[in-house]
Amino acid sequence: MKCVKCGHTMFTGQTTLAAEIRGEKVEVTLDLPQCENCGRMLLGGRKGRRLYHRAVSDAYRTKHNLLTSREIDQLRRGMGMTWTQFADYADVGVATLKRWMGGEIQTHSLDSLVRLKADYKYAARALAELASRLATENVGGRTTTVPVVRRYVTARITRFEYPAAATADTQPQAA
Ligand SMILES: [Zn+2]
Numbered sequence: 001m002k003c004v005k006c007g008h009t010m011f012t013g014q015t016t017l018a019a020e021i022r023g024e025k026v027e028v029t030l031d032l033p034q035c036e037n038c039g040r041m042l043l044g045g046r047k048g049r050r051l052y053h054r055a056v057s058d059a060y061r062t063k064h065n066l067l068t069s070r071e072i073d074q075l076r077r078g079m080g081m082t083w084t085q086f087a088d089y090a091d092v093g094v095a096t097l098k099r100w101m102g103g104e105i106q107t108h109s110l111d112s113l114v115r116l117k118a119d120y121k122y123a124a125r126a127l128a129e130l131a132s133r134l135a136t137e138n139v140g141g142r143t144t145t146v147p148v149v150r151r152y153v154t155a156r157i158t159r160f161e162y163p164a165a166a167t168a169d170t171q172p173q174a175a
Contacts, residue, residue, distance in 0.1 A: 001033055001042075008037035015041060019056040022105075026059035028052070050102060059105035066111045069101045075118040090117045 001010040012091040019026055030051060033042040034153040044051055067075070087094035092110060097140040100106050106114075115122040 003035035003038060003040055005040045006035060006038045008035050010035050010042065017052075019052075019059070021056050021060045024060065024063070026056060026063065028055040028059050030055055053103040054101070057105055061105060066106060066108065066116060069103070072100060072114065074098070075114065079118055086118070090114050 003010055012031055012033050014029055015032045015034060016027055016029045019028055030043075032048075034040065042048070058070065060066075061068045072111055075082065079086065079089070081089060081108070083097055084094050087097050090097075090113065092114060096106075096110075116126060117123075
């Protein structure tokens with residue numbers, strides 16, 4: 001490929017670009033064709049713009065502890081589901097999931113929903129927190145059941161061994 005500006009050869013290399021999204025500055029690193037002579041970079045075409053948009057969105061999502069497009073895809077793959085199956089299962093529209101994959105930023109509420117449905121460790125923590133918050137006075141006076149429920153939940157969570165490789169990139173930062 002030749003540079004349209006100066007005619008020299010272009011090569012593909014990693015480039016870090018500054019971007020702004022929702023009023024915040026982020027940096028994204030992309031593989032882009034660039035001119036070895038004048039430094040012109042190619043960020044053209046629909047595919048290039050989509051990649052850029054998604055990378056900027058993912059940088060923002062990482063910063064705000066939201067699932068990135070890659071993590072959403074990993075959760076889906078981890079369940080062995082197609083996009084349609086995953087959308088049905090997670091109770092999120094398939095068009096919505098596709099927009100997230102294209103770079104639209106999901107709300108924190110829907111992010112939590114997807115994690116609860118598809119990220120075992122996140123769900124386990126939520127369950128543990130629920131168990132720890134169950135107060136005796138909240139279960140209609142059946143004061144003896146709560147410790148039982150709590151022990152049951154805790155035992156289940158403690159026994160479960162989550163495959164480390166599958167969670168490396170999907171760790172929720174729950175308190
Ligand atoms: Zn050039």
